[in-house]
Amino acid sequence: MLHKECVAMILAGGQGSRLGVLTKTVAKPAIPFGGKYRLIDFTLSNCHNSGIDTVGVLTQYQPFELHNYIGIGTPWDLDRNTGGVHILPPFVRARGGEWYQGTANAIHQNATFIEQFSPQYVIVLSGDHIYKMDYSRMLAFHKQSAADATIAVIEVPWKEATRFGIMNADEEGRITEFAEKPKQPKSNLASMGVYIFSWKVLRKYLELDEKDKSSSHDFGKNVIPAMLESGRKMMAYAFDGYWRDVGTVESLWEANMDLLSDRPALDLYDPGWRIFSINPTQPPHFVAEGAKARRVIASVGCRIFGEVENAVLFPGVHVGPGAVIRDSVIMEGVRIGANTVIEQAIVGQDAVVGDGCQIGLAGDAAAEAITVVGERARVGADSLIPRGAVVE
Amino acid sequence: MKNVLGLINLHENEELLKELTRQRPLAAVPFGGRYRLVDFVLSNMVNSGIVNVGIVVKHKARSIMDHLRSGKEWDLARKRDGLFILPPPDHTHYSNSIYKGDLEHFHNHVDFLQRSSQEYVIVAGSHTVYNTDYREAFRYHLEKQADITIIYKEEQPAPGKQYSLATLVKVDDGGRVTDMQVSTGRIAGGPVCLETFIMRKSLLLEIIEDCVAHGEYDFVKEGIVKRLGRLRVYGFPFTGYMAKINSVQAYFRANMDLLQPEVWQDLFLKSGPVYTKVKDEPPANYRDQVAASNVLVANGCIIEGRVENSLLFRSVRVHRGAYVNNCIIMQKGEIGPNAVLENVICDKDVHISAAKRLIGDKNYVMVIEKGMKV
Secondary structure, rough: OOOOOEEEEEEOOOOOHHHHHOOOOOOHHHOOEOEEEEHHHHHHHHHHHHOOEEEEEOOHHHOOOHHHHHHOOOOHHOOOOEEEEEEOOOOOOOOOOOOOOOOHHHHHHHHHHHHHHOOOOOEEEEOEEEEOOOHHHHHHHHOOOOEEEEEEEOOOOOOHHHHHHHEEEEEOOEEHHHHHHHOOOOOOOEEEEEEEEEHHEEEEEEEEHOOOOOOOHHHHHHHHHHHHHHOEEEEEEEOOOEEEEEOHHHHHHHHHHHHHOOOOOOOOOOOOOOOOOOOOOOEEEEOOOOOEEEEEEOOOOOOOOOOEEEEEOOOEEOOOOOEEEEEEEEEEOEOOOOOOOOOOEEOOOOOOEEOOEEHHHHOOOOOOOOEOOOOEEEEEEEEEOOOOOOEE | OOOOEEEOOOOOOOEEEEEEEEOHHHHHHHHOOOEHHHHHHHHHHOOOOOOOOEOOOOOOHHHHHHHHHHHHOOOOOOOOOEEEEEEEOOOHHOOOOOOOHHHHHHHHHHHHHOOOOOOEEEEEOOEEEEEHHHHHHHHHHHOOOOEEEEEEEEEEEOOOOEEOOOOEEEEEEOOOOEEEEEOOOOOOOOEEEEEEEEHHHHHHHHHHHHHHHHOOOOHHHHHHHHHHHHHEEEEEEOOOOOOEEOOOOHHHHHHHOOOOOHHHHHHHHHHOOOOOOOOOOOOOOOOOOOEEEEEEEEOOOEEEEEEEEEEOOOOOOOOOOOEEEEHHHHHOEOOOOOOOOOOOEEOOOOOOOOOOOEOOOOOOOOOEOOEEEO
């Protein structure tokens, strides 16, 4: 029988509703990031780089693009004869089917998938976080401390602590308290949504949770507190690298801008920990005579005839002559006309912006607001789009 | 085009490119920022709908095999047909045999030709770089009921542009090839052969058998030129961008041509994308204080200095204060702080130390060989 020590389950069904038009047709894990990647590349690459070759990806919201993107997992070297990547959407059974009710329910519904590998451990991951992490080290920690569950934690700014699952741990790292999105956080150690469970223990708690009609079948709200209450050994595994949950337009924009510093906290250029993704078949990009690129990330297929400063350009972006792009994220296949000025904006995939437009220039609107031009949007020549506006 | 077999002939003259071909065949020479020369002809075949391709590898097969592997990137990893590497004859078994010519090699692989189900064959080299859909030329071949169709381009003489080692064809008003001249000297222009030939597979087999039986081993000179009178040989005019990579100067010039947006468009995108073995490089990163003008840059580069009129291949690093002008820097090149490079080709993995000055001649560029630390 097929046996794998550790199976990864990636929760990738999230809508990411606070990202507005950017997640109208795609699930949050499929959102483009960093001039080439999609959010889920980070988790899948972490799996590959950590030596985990058996991965289930649980999808639900707008799954088409995500399914299409992951395919049989070739870009992450997860097209394997045994194990590999498996897409796990909700399905109908003889006694009726249902959508995934919560993160715990999603794993429970796929218990059969996990069982076929008879693993000792299951690592539960989110498909929409940006970070580089060696799960094998966390697994070693989990085994060493003989824990039932290990939760990766990171220090977050105190004012943001209310957004996360917050925990208290003793000196050895054993978790004593856990509060999901607390109003008055007692610590700033937040859960990264990376959990390792001993599968036998988890299976038992998932079954108990299923029977509980009042439960919302969520790891943070139900399963973790229940395990803690019954005295299971739960450890906190501290992570101090770069980690972002880009839940909003602002945080997505900021995470892209983070890459533009001289020493970005998230190093994409480390050959020892590559982030894999689908590589588009496009030629190297071209910067024309008289064009400018300063603090720019530019991918294949771009043609830059204007000035670009502090910006992330995805594959195949065309920047017309005289155009100026500042502090912006321009996604795949966007065409920007001549003499158009774009500031502090996110322009969605395949949008076309005509000549002579002014988009997101600082005006009356709040200075920190990000202007969003949606996927495939058409912006006519000489349009004026105020800062913070959303063009669908 | 399922009925057409692709045969890529890597028996090519590498004499004038020794600096770049010492460790690899011409077909594996990096080109255009992220490609190898063989990618262009192979992508042409794939984009034309050809599903069966044999590659006649003359020598140093490892770098070609490493690049092509299963052919998956070209969608040629198939259950039937797909990509076939045709290695050179094993000379350890013929201890006193010497290299005779490409037809000897073809002859060694006639079983591959016989076994493949296609009725027609396109034979092409890798050193002529162009982007086309062979369907048009194939239609022409059928319409003219030609025995052989040769693709050629009418090159207008231009200042500073010369061809070495080219085959010239003479085409009459009816499109018939009346004469061919394999030139070893320099040519300013004229109808230049793209080293691409369409014919029935049975005719190719006939040529191979006949030539080898008579001790003739050169496909173009003895297989085709000598048959011009006997066979219906037609020329199909190609009108797009074409470059012949058979000298260091030609290599340099063709790369620089890509800095013209029209050529970029024509060579990279015209009849379909150019496929290549992909590396998972992050996008290029221009840091602060950067000036980049008229440059072609591949993924993985980190640029902190000034780069003008140049091509940077994957993962090149240009440090602060460095100035790179009119250069080709291949994969993983590193240009140290305050170094100055002009008219230089750096092969793969070249490291230029801090404050070094290397100035080549505009008409005779300097080549730094693979892996050198300067």
